[in-house]
Amino acid sequence: MPDKSAIYADNAATSFPKPRQVLDAVAAVLGSMSLSPGRSAHRFSLESSRLIFDTREALAEFFNCPDSSRIAFTCNVTEALNVGIFGLLGETLHPGDHVITTALEHNAVMRPLRHLEKTAGIGISILPVSGEGEVMVSELPRLMRDNTRLIVVNHVSNVTGAVADLEAIGRQKGEAFLLVDAAQSAGVFPIDVVRMNIDMLAFTGHKSLLGPTGSGGFYLRPGFGLRPLKMGGTGSNSETEIQPDFMPDCYEAGTPNTLGIAGLGAGLNFVTGTGLAVIRAHEQRLCRLFLDGLAQIKGVTVFGPPADRERAAVISLKVSGKSESEVAQRLDRDYHIMVRAGLHCAPAAHRAMGTFAEGTVRFSFGFFNTEADVTACLAALEIISGK
Amino acid sequence: MWSPIQQTPTCVVILFSIHFVLKAEKLLKANGISHDVIPVPREISSDCGMAVEFPCLAKERVLELLSSAGLRIAGLYSREGRDSFQAISPEELAAGVVN
Numbered sequence: 001m002p003d004k005s006a007i008y009a010d011n012a013a014t015s016f017p018k019p020r021q022v023l024d025a026v027a028a029v030l031g032s033m034s035l036s037p038g039r040s041a042h043r044f045s046l047e048s049s050r051l052i053f054d055t056r057e058a059l060a061e062f063f064n065c066p067d068s069s070r071i072a073f074t075c076n077v078t079e080a081l082n083v084g085i086f087g088l089l090g091e092t093l094h095p096g097d098h099v100i101t102t103a104l105e106h107n108a109v110m111r112p113l114r115h116l117e118k119t120a121g122i123g124i125s126i127l128p129v130s131g132e133g134e135v136m137v138s139e140l141p142r143l144m145r146d147n148t149r150l151i152v153v154n155h156v157s158n159v160t161g162a163v164a165d166l167e168a169i170g171r172q173k174g175e176a177f178l179l180v181d182a183a184q185s186a187g188v189f190p191i192d193v194v195r196m197n198i199d200m201l202a203f204t205g206h207k208s209l210l211g212p213t214g215s216g217g218f219y220l221r222p223g224f225g226l227r228p229l230k231m232g233g234t235g236s237n238s239e240t241e242i243q244p245d246f247m248p249d250c251y252e253a254g255t256p257n258t259l260g261i262a263g264l265g266a267g268l269n270f271v272t273g274t275g276l277a278v279i280r281a282h283e284q285r286l287c288r289l290f291l292d293g294l295a296q297i298k299g300v301t302v303f304g305p306p307a308d309r310e311r312a313a314v315i316s317l318k319v320s321g322k323s324e325s326e327v328a329q330r331l332d333r334d335y336h337i338m339v340r341a342g343l344h345c346a347p348a349a350h351r352a353m354g355t356f357a358e359g360t361v362r363f364s365f366g367f368f369n370t371e372a373d374v375t376a377c378l379a380a381l382e383i384i385s386g387k
Numbered sequence: 388m389w390s391p392i393q394q395t396p397t398c399v400v401i402l403f404s405i406h407f408v409l410k411a412e413k414l415l416k417a418n419g420i421s422h423d424v425i426p427v428p429r430e431i432s433s434d435c436g437m438a439v440e441f442p443c444l445a446k447e448r449v450l451e452l453l454s455s456a457g458l459r460i461a462g463l464y465s466r467e468g469r470d471s472f473q474a475i476s477p478e479e480l481a482a483g484v485v486n
Contacts, residue, residue: 038405041426041437049437053409067457069406236404239433246459249404 006336007373012158012184012314012364013340014206014213018267022210025266026259036255038235048258055265056248062268063201064192065219072251073217073261077183078108079229080202080218081152083251084179085112087226088150092177095120097149100176102127102135102164103352104157107345109181113152127153129352133160133304137168148176155191156184159349159360160304161287161314163189170197177224183207184312187271188280193219200224205260208279208366210267215260220247230254279367286365286374287313293378299385303353303360313369316344316353316360319385327361327384335380339363396443399472400453401427401436401462408437414452420445430472431464440466 008016029051037048052073060068074080093099093116101113103126116122125143128136135153151173153164163185170178179200182191187208193201198221205215220226231243232253244250271279291307294300299320305311319327328341342359343350350356363377402408408424415422422441427434441449443465453460464472 039435041435046424046437049405050409053406053413056406057413069410234404236434236436238435244404246403248406 006338007369007376008338009363009365009369009373009377010338010340011366011369012207012312012344012362015208015210015366015368017368018210018212018263019270021270022212022263022266026212026263029259029262037258039233039255051265052256052258052261055261055268058265058268058272059203059217060219062191062272063186063203063219064194066194067222069247070222071217071219072248073215073256074251075214075257075260076206076216077181077202077204080204080216081108081179081181082112083226083229084200084202084218084220085109085116085150085152086229088177089116089120090227091225093122093149095122096147098123098125098145098147099150099152100125100127100140100143100148101152102154103129104133104135104154104159104162104164104349105152105346106154106158106181106183106349107347108183109152109154110346110348126348129160129162129349132162132306132309133157133349133353134162134309135164137165137172140169140172144172144174144176148174150179151176152179152181154181154183156182156189156312156314157304157346157349158184158314159316159344159346159362160353161312161316162305163310163312166191166196166198170195173197184314187267188276188283188312190276193221205264205267208271209264210270210367211264212260214257215264226251228253274367282367283313283365286369286371287311287315289371289374290315290363290365290377293374294381297378297382297385300381303355313365315363316355317363318355318360319381322384324359324361327381330384331361331377331380335376337377337380397440397466398443398446398449398475399425399428399431399438399440399464399466400449400460401431401438401464403459403461405437407458408439410456411439411449411453411458414456415439415441415449418448418452420449420452428470428472430470431462 033044033047057068177199182203186203201219205211206213230253234249236249237244288307301318303316324341331337340362427438463475
């Protein structure tokens with residue numbers, strides 16, 4: 001049983017709690033049907049295929065994708081980003097080509113890109129961030145080159161909570177392939193792949209889409225191909241030993257995470273049923289309350305956009321004279337408040353914000369946090385910062 | 388197993404994967420066309436996938452729906468008997484000479 005007195009403020013890592021219907025969906029699938037979609041012709045297999053189909057269709061509608069077959073499931077956003085970055089090599093991206101990314105990227109983007117820099121000689125330019133931790137999209141034209149083939153952008157920073165202006169980037173991307181990391185934004189901020197001119201959208205199920213860990217995927221614009229990272233059984237074209245060349249099968253070798261996809265479908269259903277605007281407004285209210293309160297606490301420095309800017313409820317801070325791990329440990333031990341301290345797998349972002357190598361203490365609120373949670377976090381920080 | 392809709396001559400459409408079979412099922416359902424999702428008959432293909440069976444009378448409408456949704460057809464057959472199928476060639480389809 002969860003600790004009722006605990007306050008969970010680590011939703012940027014994994015959202016908690018999950019809606020009841022997510023738990024029910026996972027349990028129902030595990031208890032009532034086979035988990036081998038697309039593999040056999042019996043009714044269990046067909047039922048699980050339908051469940052995956054329905055989730056795919058719902059995701060396509062949610063992100064305004066023109067064709068649901070262009071959505072493939074992966075085990076998380078890291079896998080989706082890896083399929084994108086490594087899969088483009090030899091297709092859209094060639095050795096020696098140029099890539100633009102931002103100073104706020106997670107290692108799920110930075111590590112694959114740095115690997116290609118070393119092994120395939122791609123050039124990387126970094127869009128800088130402002131003092132308030134927002135990507136400076138105005139610098140994009142200056143960085144564009146004739147051989148810029150790929151732009152990779154984090155929609156919402158998992159360190160500063162800043163929101164990148166995807167529409168502006170989509171307008172200025174030219175012929176480059178736009179890959180968006182929607183790890184923190186999907187389920188809170190509206191995403192329209194058509195309006196934003198996105199070529200590939202990578203998302204995860206276990207954060208604001210409120211699904212279980214092990215679920216995620218990507219949308220790929222029609223007309224683009226990626227070299228699959230894995231090949232194997234797809235339940236289709238079984239008479240041939242060649243990997244299918246059509247989506248979604250070409251990127252979904254092996255039995256999928258049917259349980260995770262069922263939970264993701266239920267989470268998405270909760271999000272659309274509640275309304276994205278309602279979720280965003282709630283999280284913004286909590287974020288503002290927290291930022292306003294922090295401004296009153298001496299010795300606390302916030303790294304990220306101010307409360308009046310569009311931002312996510314992901315707040316990085318430092319307490320003067322205290323290490324990040326000490327603050328996080330005291331919050332957990334003395335106040336049952338769970339946060340995350342350190343670099344949040346985004347060393348580039350901390351370098352840009354001047355908080356490398358010790359990092360920050362990160363609070364991230366979700367739809368199930370309350371104003372009372374925020375007030376309790378502020379009260380605890382006030383005591384910790386004063387002693 | 389004989390399905391209820393086989394009271395009337397039926398056609399079987401083969402698509403490239405289960406996703407497209409279910410997309411076709413959704414389209415036919417939304418348009419009130421009776422149909423069954425069936426295992427691909429062994430007589431047609433060794434593939435282990437599923438196919439969609441529907442009354443041949445609705446063939447033109449079905450093809451139009453699939454085409455407007457961008458679904459590529461891997462094969463189309465008319466059922467001649469319990470285990471017997473006749474391929475409908477692309478030329479025949481284009482000329483509209485079948486049925």
